[in-house]
Amino acid sequence: MSTPPPAAGRPPKNVWELTAGAHRSMLLGGLAAFIGSALKIVPYIGLVEIARGLWSGAPRAHLWGWVVASAAAMVVHGVAYTGAVGANHRTEAALRYELRLRLVDKLKHVPLGWFNDRSSGVVRKAITSDTSSIHSLVTHLSGDLANTLGVVVVGFGYLLWLDARLAGALIAGWLLLLALCMLPSLRAMGRSFEDYSAAERELAAVTVEMVDGIKEVKNFGMTATVFGRFDAARRRHADVSMEWMNSSGIGVAIVGAAMQPATILALTTGIGYWFVRMGWTQPLTVLAFALVWVGIPEGLMALVQIFQQVYAAAEAARSTLDVLSAEELPEPAAPAVYTADRSLIELEHVSFSYEPGTPVIKDVSLTCRPGTVTALVGPSGGGKSTLAKLIARFWDVDSGRIKIGGVDVRDQTNQQLMSSMSLVFQEIMTATDTVAQNIALGRPDATRDEIVEAARAAHIHERIMTLPDGYDTMLGEGAGFLSGGEAQRLTIARAFLAAPPILILDEATAQADAHSELEIQRAITALARGRTVVMIAHRLSTIRSADQIAVVDGGRVAEVGTHDQLLAAGGQYAELWAAQNQTMTGARHA
Structure with missing residues (x-):
């Protein structure tokens, strides 16, 4: 019935x-x-x-x-x-x-x-x-x-x-x-x-x-x-x-x-x-x-x-x-036609607030060109995570617009938008299913060889092979086979398999120990090749080679440039860099 x-x-x-x-x-x-x-x-x-x-x-x-x-x-x-x-x-x-x-x-x-x-x-x-x-x-x-x-x-x-x-x-x-x-x-x-x-x-x-x-x-x-x-x-x-x-x-x-x-x-x-x-x-x-x-x-x-x-x-x-009765995001009936490279990200005078009258993002303009790495840095609460999530249309902007492939994200279907990017956040999600199916979450039709290849690229294959049933080991609620860093690499393998043109990373190494952090960094480096990457980083040493670094503070982009350019400018990034280096030097001496 x-x-x-x-x-x-x-x-x-x-x-x-x-x-x-x-x-x-x-x-x-x-x-x-x-x-x-x-x-x-x-x-x-x-x-x-x-x-x-x-x-x-x-x-x-x-x-x-x-x-x-x-x-x-x-x-x-x-x-x-x-x-x-x-x-x-x-x-x-x-x-x-x-x-x-x-x-x-x-x-x-x-x-x-x-x-x-x-x-x-x-x-x-x-x-x-x-x-x-x-x-x-x-x-x-x-x-x-x-x-x-x-x-x-x-x-x-x-x-x-x-x-x-x-x-x-x-x-x-x-x-x-x-x-x-x-x-x-x-x-x-x-x-x-x-x-x-x-x-x-x-x-x-x-x-x-x-x-x-x-x-x-x-x-x-x-x-x-x-x-x-x-x-x-x-x-x-x-x-x-x-x-x-x-x-x-x-x-x-x-x-x-x-x-x-x-x-x-x-x-x-x-x-x-x-x-x-x-x-x-x-x-x-x-x-x-x-x-x-x-x-x-x-x-x-x-x-x-x-x-x-x-x-x-x-x-x-x-x-x-x-x-x-929750409000839904309006969505067009048909996918939009890209007018530019589908990995091009453009933010044009973007403002956003969780509560009316209290903006947390204020008139931000930023372009992330195809195949480049953009790092968002700055003090906690400055708006970095909100900015990254706005690109994925977690919410609609109050004013301005965000474009992917030359098209406003509001004019793209949800499936179209999500298929163009992979999100790797601090919060790790594993489904109650096998390791293989967890990796193939974005591509259910993937072959076992493709899944294994993605796992190798994410530096997690060897760990999977030590699990009780290998790729057929059940994960999910109650199954604590993987550490936080290993589960993070599993999500990176998922992104490898989906092969999107855009990758958004929010401090992906936050839950990792020193060894896992190294493995995750290697996996991210391999995953970022040929893709447009937007990454949030608290440890500035991990983003020295980024194509551009945007310092986000108080909901605004305070400065943009490469690592060397920003150090030479002697602005907020240079202060952050000096403060982190001083802290690390003090820790080594201690």
């Missing part, structure tokens, strides 16, 4: 639109469950009518008719309810599958920078557990809600028909109790659940951060900091969970105790006895109320619990809506 998107061409605005594909099934299932549940009253009515018949001496055929009708009603109820809930479960599974496809497809079209603002834990939760939260909305909102409503509505109707005064007295009393106990709890629960949802997202994010980065955490002595953040998030989650349970649990407990069958039966028969003494009703009518009324308050409690589940599900589905 397939469920179409809630509204073609635009994201869903709310939970109702999010579940639009299941509405028809929910309506039909709810109708069937309502009819089936209404029939649950028939056996109780049958008992009353049988008692009335025995009291009045009615024919046995009349009595047996009620027995048959009661048995048939229970069978129809069971079939109707089971069928309705079963159909809604199938619809919910199909809708959840469709939503996950849409979420994954959505992630292909949001700006790459969108991921910078969200932890992998939040995104993972939106795709996995939060999509499962629609289960209560689809299956229980219609099925269980209609099943409960049928009993309550038909039961109320029957009792009102029997004796409106007695029914009115009981209804007024129980609704008053329900309102007094539950309304304050529901208001408090609404406030508490928002805090609970936020605490749950925070806990998921810091847990993923802790687990995914455990090696770096221990290596750099960040255990206390990271585990401290986890412990703080865990405590907040526990506190708000307890607050939520307290705010909703007290009222529910009071109402639950008051609506136990024994309590209800005692109160019903007590009020009924008073009505009989006053001559307002008949003993058989009290019997009917005793039989039917016992199930009605229980149904009301079930309604409250269903609404609690649905409210929680709707709150949890917000993250799914947030992802689906």
Whole structure:
């Protein structure tokens, strides 16, 4: 069963639109469950009518008719309810599958920078557990809600028909109790659940951060900091969970105790006895109320619990809506036609800000000619990484333009733009797949010989051959076969195999030890031949031979030139060079 998107061409605005594909099934299932549940009253009515018949001496055929009708009603109820809930479960599974496809497809079209603002834990939760939260909305909102409503509505109707005064007295009393106990709890629960949802997202994010980065955490002595953040998030989650349970649990407990069958039966028969003494009703009518009324308050409690589940599900589905409503980068329908060498990079008066009014890149113009190496250097926070990511269109610029091959990156399709470059950043990604498939990520049709050749070029082949299954060794979550530097060389092998004309490197040796750094530098040198390279470097000794060096500070390009030209100019680069050399000299003497 397939469920179409809630509204073609635009994201869903709310939970109702999010579940639009299941509405028809929910309506039909709810109708069937309502009819089936209404029939649950028939056996109780049958008992009353049988008692009335025995009291009045009615024919046995009349009595047996009620027995048959009661048995048939229970069978129809069971079939109707089971069928309705079963159909809604199938619809919910199909809708959840469709939503996950849409979420994954959505992630292909949001700006790459969108991921910078969200932890992998939040995104993972939106795709996995939060999509499962629609289960209560689809299956229980219609099925269980209609099943409960049928009993309550038909039961109320029957009792009102029997004796409106007695029914009115009981209804007024129980609704008053329900309102007094539950309304304050529901208001408090609404406030508490928002805090609970936020605490749950925070806990998921810091847990993923802790687990995914455990090696770096221990290596750099960040255990206390990271585990401290986890412990703080865990405590907040526990506190708000307890607050939520307290705010909703007290009222529910009071109402639950008051609506136990024994309590209800005692109160019903007590009020009924008073009505009989006053001559307002008949003993058989009290019997009917005793039989039917016992199930009605229980149904009301079930309604409250269903609404609690649905409210929680709707709150949890917000993250799914947030992802689906994320702004997408506009993309042309067809690839652009290059007007220059496709490895030519041109930045023309580029400005960019994460927050309106606070630019981090300010009127930058820079040209990276085909086959040259451009190094971006400067103090931390100066805008180097942002500038490199703008070339890859992580975000769109506020003003100016960035051109690849003579064409504005905004006029190129995402596939066209990404196929023209490889990105090697500090963050290393390995898929849960074999080493060979990890290298062939950008070229799934590559042969084994081509994969091995790329690995050799990246100086990682020998290490791969020492793994348990060589190129068929599984990597990914839980597989710690490669060090950070070795995994970095794996990504370089991936870039070798893809063979793009442009290479963007963001401090690719940051996680490497001395030996791995040397191997990575050799691999990068081989990879850069014949390509346009933009590299971010903190160690200036690694970019002395670059064709041009751009010093980025305060969001601006302060100076551009070769290593020798910039040293001769005696500007900011010369100061950085002198400071690093002094530090290294001091370290050697120490």
